Amino acid sequence: IQLAYVVQDIEASINFYHKNMNVGPWQLRGPFKTTSALYHGQPVTLTLSIAHAFCGHTMLELIAQHDDTPSVYLDVINEKGYGFHHWGVSCVDYHDQIDLLKKSGRAPAFEDMTAIGTRVAYFDFRKEMGGFVEYIEMNAGAEARYTQMYSRALTWDQKDLILKV
Numbered sequence: 679i680q681l682a683y684v685v686q687d688i689e690a691s692i693n694f695y696h697k698n699m700n701v702g703p704w705q706l707r708g709p710f711k712t713t714s715a716l717y718h719g720q721p722v723t724l725t726l727s728i729a730h731a732f733c734g735h736t737m738l739e740l741i742a743q744h745d746d747t748p749s750v751y752l753d754v755i756n757e758k759g760y761g762f763h764h765w766g767v768s769c770v771d772y773h774d775q776i777d778l779l780k781k782s783g784r785a786p787a788f789e790d791m792t793a794i795g796t797r798v799a800y801f802d803f804r805k806e807m808g809g810f811v812e813y814i815e816m817n818a819g820a821e822a823r824y825t826q827m828y829s830r831a832l833t834w835d836q837k838d839l840i841l842k843v
Contacts, residue, residue, distance in 0.1 A: 701731045704729045766814050
């Protein structure tokens with residue numbers, strides 16, 4: 679459901695996507711600090727800004743990390759620079775999906791709880807696929823939020839490019 683990119687300057691990136699692909703409106707959250715994030719099983723506090731928009735039926739996500747705390751975001755930036763980071767996969771059976779991945783020998787590289795109470799877990803598929811995969815718990819809150827964002831994209835009047843959420 680999502681393609682995500684790490685960016686250096688989130689507002690400049692929003693403007694670039696709008697200018698070159700007419701993507702908008704963007705819903706921007708941050709900067710904020712994570713409160714329940716785990717990086718390879720260890721608690722971390724990251725300072726992030728995250729923006730979402732739809733391009734057709736696909737959600738685009740831009741992520742800017744504002745500190746140098748070790749993270750899956752800096753892993754990619756340090757390895758290859760800014761750009762593609764992960765695919766987002768919707769999971770109505772989140773717990774079962776994560777258990778299946780763990781049983782196959784994979785461990786989550788990053789886990790967190792979003793502001794709307796949705797669990798997410800990133801697994802490293804860089805070797806096989808060139809990026810991480812983020813498994814997103816699809817609950818009623820996430821479904822409502824994504825539907826609202828998609829509706830805004832369909833009815834966007836081209837006036838407000840950035841909506842702070």
